[in-house]
Amino acid sequence: MYAASGPLRPWNWTLWFLLFVSSTWAFYIPGYSVTRYNDDQPIPLLVNKIFSDNTQLQYAYFDLPFVCPPSGRSHAGSPFGSGESISLNLGEVLRGDRIMTSDFELAMGKDVECQSLCTAEVSRKDVKWARQLIKENYVIEWIVDNLPGATSFVTVDRSRKYYASGFKLGYLDISPVTGRPRSFINNHFTIVIRWRSAPEGGKVIVGFEVYPKSISAEDRKEDGCPKAVHKDQDPLGLFIAPNTSRLKEKYQGLSYIPEEDDEDDDGAMLKIPYTYSVYFREDTKVEWANRWDLYFTNQEEGSMTHWLAIINSLTISTVLGVTVFVIWSRTVQGDIKGRGDGAMDDRKPKGQPRRKRSGEKKGDGLLENDVENDADMSSDDEGFEDNSGWKLLHGDVFRIPAYSGLLAPLIGSGMQLLFMATGLLVLSCLGILNPSFRGGFVSVGMGLFVFAGLFSGYFSGRLYKTFGGSAWRKNTVITALLFPGLSFCLVLILNLFVWAQASSTAIPFGTLIGLLALWLLIQVPLVYIGSWFGYVRANPWEHPLKTNSIPRQIPLQPWYLRSPTGPLLTGLLPFAVLFIELLFVFKNLWQDKSGYYYVFGFLSVVSAVLMVTVIEVTIIATYSQLCSENYHWWWQSFLTGSSSAFWIFAYCIWYYTFKLHITGFVSGLLFFSYSFLACAVYGLLTGTVGFLAAYAFVRRVYSAIKVD
Numbered sequence: 001m002y003a004a005s006g007p008l009r010p011w012n013w014t015l016w017f018l019l020f021v022s023s024t025w026a027f028y029i030p031g032y033s034v035t036r037y038n039d040d041q042p043i044p045l046l047v048n049k050i051f052s053d054n055t056q057l058q059y060a061y062f063d064l065p066f067v068c069p070p071s072g073r074s075h076a077g078s079p080f081g082s083g084e085s086i087s088l089n090l091g092e093v094l095r096g097d098r099i100m101t102s103d104f105e106l107a108m109g110k111d112v113e114c115q116s117l118c119t120a121e122v123s124r125k126d127v128k129w130a131r132q133l134i135k136e137n138y139v140i141e142w143i144v145d146n147l148p149g150a151t152s153f154v155t156v157d158r159s160r161k162y163y164a165s166g167f168k169l170g171y172l173d174i175s176p177v178t179g180r181p182r183s184f185i186n187n188h189f190t191i192v193i194r195w196r197s198a199p200e201g202g203k204v205i206v207g208f209e210v211y212p213k214s215i216s217a218e219d220r221k222e223d224g225c226p227k228a229v230h231k232d233q234d235p236l237g238l239f240i241a242p243n244t245s246r247l248k249e250k251y252q253g254l255s256y257i258p259e260e261d262d263e264d265d266d267g268a269m270l271k272i273p274y275t276y277s278v279y280f281r282e283d284t285k286v287e288w289a290n291r292w293d294l295y296f297t298n299q300e301e302g303s304m305t306h307w308l309a310i311i312n313s314l315t316i317s318t319v320l321g322v323t324v325f326v327i328w329s330r331t332v333q334g335d336i337k338g339r340g341d342g343a344m345d346d347r348k349p350k351g352q353p354r355r356k357r358s359g360e361k362k363g364d365g366l367l368e369n370d371v372e373n374d375a376d377m378s379s380d381d382e383g384f385e386d387n388s389g390w391k392l393l394h395g396d397v398f399r400i401p402a403y404s405g406l407l408a409p410l411i412g413s414g415m416q417l418l419f420m421a422t423g424l425l426v427l428s429c430l431g432i433l434n435p436s437f438r439g440g441f442v443s444v445g446m447g448l449f450v451f452a453g454l455f456s457g458y459f460s461g462r463l464y465k466t467f468g469g470s471a472w473r474k475n476t477v478i479t480a481l482l483f484p485g486l487s488f489c490l491v492l493i494l495n496l497f498v499w500a501q502a503s504s505t506a507i508p509f510g511t512l513i514g515l516l517a518l519w520l521l522i523q524v525p526l527v528y529i530g531s532w533f534g535y536v537r538a539n540p541w542e543h544p545l546k547t548n549s550i551p552r553q554i555p556l557q558p559w560y561l562r563s564p565t566g567p568l569l570t571g572l573l574p575f576a577v578l579f580i581e582l583l584f585v586f587k588n589l590w591q592d593k594s595g596y597y598y599v600f601g602f603l604s605v606v607s608a609v610l611m612v613t614v615i616e617v618t619i620i621a622t623y624s625q626l627c628s629e630n631y632h633w634w635w636q637s638f639l640t641g642s643s644s645a646f647w648i649f650a651y652c653i654w655y656y657t658f659k660l661h662i663t664g665f666v667s668g669l670l671f672f673s674y675s676f677l678a679c680a681v682y683g684l685l686t687g688t689v690g691f692l693a694a695y696a697f698v699r700r701v702y703s704a705i706k707v708d
Contacts, residue, residue, distance in 0.1 A: 034288060035145055036202030037108040042075065043193070043205075045104040046086060046143040048097055049504055050169060053591050054136045054661045056670040057503040060098035061140065065126040066185070068103065068118035068274050075105050090446055090514075091439025096505045099143065104276060106144070106193070108203055112278040116224035121269040127238050130170070131183040134238070136663070139166035142210065144193065146436055147291065149210040163294040167210045170238070184235040186212035188226070189276040194283040206283055206291040217273050224273050240268050292435055306602040309580035313609040316577050320616035327623050390626035390701070395548035397626070397702060401634035404467040409479040410638070412460025412527075414688025416483075417681055419452040420445055425607060428600035446518070453480070453523040457530025458538075466540040472531060480527040483684065484519050487677060494673055497666050505670075544703040554630050561625060567636065570617050571643030574686065575651075577613045581606045582648070586655055590662075590671070611689055614641050618690035619697045626698075633694060641690015645683030649675060 037043060047061040062070055062083060070083025086099040103117060122130070142149040150163035170185040194207030214235035215226050226233060286294070390397075401407060424445050427433045433440050460479040461472055469475060491507070498506040507515075560566030581603060621640045622633050652675040662668060 034198065034204060036198050036200065036204055037195075038202055039109045041108045043106040043108060043144060045102050045106055045191075046099050047102045048099050048141040048143055048148075050133065050138045050140050051096070051166070052133075052136045052138040055664060056505065056662065056667040057498070057501055057664070058096040058505045059133075059138075059502075060100075060504040061142075062100055063098075063502070063504070064130075066120055066122045066130045066272060068120055070100065071103050071118075073103065075103065089439045089443045090511070091442030091444075093439075093511050094442050094507060095439055096503075097439065098504045102142075104191075106191070106278055108193075108195070109280050110278070111280060112276075114225035114229050114275055114277055117274040117276060119224060120272045120274065122272060123269060124240050127240055127270055130185060131238050134170035134172060134183045134185065135181075138169045140169055140210075140212075141166045142208075144208045145205040146438070147205065147208040149191075149208050150295070152209045152211075161294065163207075163209075165295060167212050170214065173235075183238040184214040185238055185272060186214050187236055187272050187274050188213045188215045188229065190230075191276060191278045193278070193280050194286070195280060196282060196284055196286065196288070198288070204288045206286040206288055207294070215273075215275075217271055220273065225275050229275075229277060236272065238270070240270050295435065303602075305580065306584070310602065310605050310609070312580060313577040313606050313613070316573060317609050317613045317616065320573065320613060320620065324616050324619050327620065389629065390623070392629055393552070393626060393631045394545050394702060396552045396631040397633075397698060398543040398545060399547050399551060399631060400467050401632065403635075405464070405469060405475065405478070407634060407638065408460045408464040408467060408469070408475055409482050410684065411463055411688050411691055412456040412458075412479045413483040414684040414691075415459045416449060416452040416456035417685045418688060419455050420448040421607075421685060423448045425600060425604045429604050433600075450518060450523045451526065453526035454530040456480075457527035457532075458534035459530075460527075461531035461534030461536075462538050462540065463534075465535045465538075472535040475535075476528050476531040479531065480524040484523065488515070488519065490673060490677060494670060497669060501666055541699075544699060552629075552631070554632075555628070557628055557630055561628060561630060561636075564639075566621070567639040567643040568646055570621050570640050571645070571647055573617050574610055574613050574644035575647040577610050578606060578644070578648070579651075582651065586652075586659075590655070590660055611686075614644075614686050614689050615693040617641075618693050622694040622697060633698065634691070637694030638687040638691040641693070642683035642687030644686060645679040648682060649679040652679070 049058050049060050050064070051058045061067065070081070072081040072083055074081045080101050082101050082103045084101045086101070088097055088099060092099070105112075105115065139151075140149070148165040149167060150165055151167045152161060152163060154161050167189075168186060170183060172181050172183055174180070175182050190211040190213065192207070192209040192211070193205060194209070195203045195205050198204045213233075215229075216234040216236050218234070220226055424433065424441065427444060428441070433444060456479055457476060460475060464472060464475045492512065495507050495512070560569065585603070618637050618640050622637050625633050625636055652672070656662065656668070656671055660671075662671060
């Protein structure tokens with residue numbers, strides 16, 4: 001029996017480690033079908049949005065008043081006119097994508113020296129907004145053949161080229177005359193399409209590069225194109241000369257008259273001519289299946305850091321594992337074997353008087369059966385006056401915890417999130433979820449979360465039945481509404497702020513209704529079905545020992561068990577396991593929004609070690625609590641498992657203060673709100689893992705005790 005439940009042999013550990021490490025070389029499926037083009041075949045160019053690393057607000061490209069509006073004409077026989085919205089999945093909508101057709105005309109293999117797009121007329125107010133967007137380093141995202149338009153870079157040694165998604169809306173420069181910053185908008189785009197021949201025939205696109213340029217509106221041809229497109233040109237500044245007479249009239253009598261007044265709309269307009277060039281270049285070095293690798297080059301350079309993260313996490317987990325092994329093999333099993341199977345026999349020693357319990361007075365008038373139960377329990381204690389610690393709690397360790405009606409829904413929600421997170425990591429490591437599947441991570445995650453309502457209801461209902469609850473339908477409603485309801489309310493409130501900014505980050509009203517229907521019409525019934533199976537059809541988990549009718553008095557506890565300091569300190573170890581990998585996750589989420597995080601193999605290994613570490617920390621903390629004769633381990637194990645979420649949120653605050661350059665109240669509100677929501681998800685997940693580990697540990701320890 002011991003061999004079956006004992007520690008794994010060294011080569012088994014090695015096998016499991018190699019299986020985990022093998023997943024670090026995660027491949028990806030760069031699409032579900034290859035699109036091949038023939039010569040002169042039209043290639044649609046789609047416009048999406050603008051975004052910045054300095055703010056959380058995004059804007060749809062065609063919502064900008066200073067770009068060419070869609071003409072509505074169809075090009076190259078396409079049934080869709082420009083400005084038509086492309087159908088998006090749920091993940092694309094939630095991440096702020098607004099993909100539409102455009103008026104750019106591209107044909108495979110056909111170079112275009114210069115083509116005029118339009119001449120936009122911009123008011124003073126719109127010029128001011130454009131300057132603000134350029135100051136905040138906004139970049140534009142276009143799409144060709146599912147590839148985002150990229151800015152091309154070369155390493156210092158010029159040995160490798162890599163891409164950064166998007167290209168700049170404009171740039172700032174210092175005026176040599178006034179010494180003040182000036183804003184220039186990019187109004188000419190050189191589009192480079194890289195292709196290679198396909199074995200089946202035709203050509204496939206393996207690269208999409210955009211080189212923006214600012215060219216003055218002066219010295220142009222009749223068709224609107226510059227006379228010398230690729231030569232040095234004077235840039236187009238975002239500036240409208242002030243109307244001095246109106247300013248003097250408006251600020252009459254004041255000693256200071258501003259040079260310009262953006263709020264003074266006198267009808268003056270700035271004309272911005274937009275043009276583009278197209279060039280097709282063959283590239284035989286890049287395979288179609290590997291065309292996304294250029295977007296990941298700088299992530300590959302950090303592979304050594306990922307390995308350091310794995311070694312760090314394995315070191316911490318191994319040290320804790322040795323501690324758990326010592327607790328189990330020497331302390332727990334040693335005590336049980338030393339006492340024998342009848343170590344906890346309920347036999348009253350002869351010749352010993354009954355010990356008066358705390359708070360009991362002579363002639364209290366206790367009922368006869370209570371006196372008998374009290375005498376039985378006292379005989380247990382008297383028979384083991386030489387013992388101390390966890391063995392004395394055999395009659396109270398499975399006592400129903402306080403607020404059990406809340407603990408069961410939390411554990412159910414944690415199981416739901418655990419299933420969703422596991423599914424996402426597995427699908428990502430298999431390459432099914434990849435950057436080419438735009439919005440797939442969020443869409444599939446939402447689907448897994450809704451489907452996992454079955455697991456949420458089942459575990460919540462069965463644990464609720466184990467606690468002796470009777471109102472299982474009430475427990476079902478709490479489980480189905482608690483976490484999704486709080487999350488939906490938070491997102492709805494945040495959406496009000498984003499709507500006020502006219503940002504594409506705001507979730508459309510129709511999508512909110514769809515999410516609400518997905519929650520109430522699909523997830524809630526699934527939770528009910530799972531809860532019915534867990535409460536009505538399944539038996540409650542049986543405990544190996546019976547609980548005394550009168551609770552045992554808990555002695556004075558150490559300082560780390562009397563305050564929240566203890567669980568918070570235990571959370572430092574799981575946080576240390578995850579810390580290095582968090583650097584990459586945060587960098588891709590908050591700083592390099594144009595980048596794509598794809599090293600899910602490394603993240604999966606670190607996540608697996610993290611779960612093992614949470615289990616080990618919770619077992620050690622639970623055993624320490626039981627040795628202090630404290631049987632209130634239920635909530636404590638959940639808080640111990642989830643406590644690292646506190647340190648992650650503290651790290652979010654530090655990251656926002658010292659690493660990010662986010663400006664604006666709404667952007668800061670979005671950062672902290674979504675960080676809090678992510679930490680709550682993480683806390684529920686790890687808290688559930690910690691609770692289940694402690695529950696299994698306590699059941700296994702006390703199942704070896706025999707009480708007659």
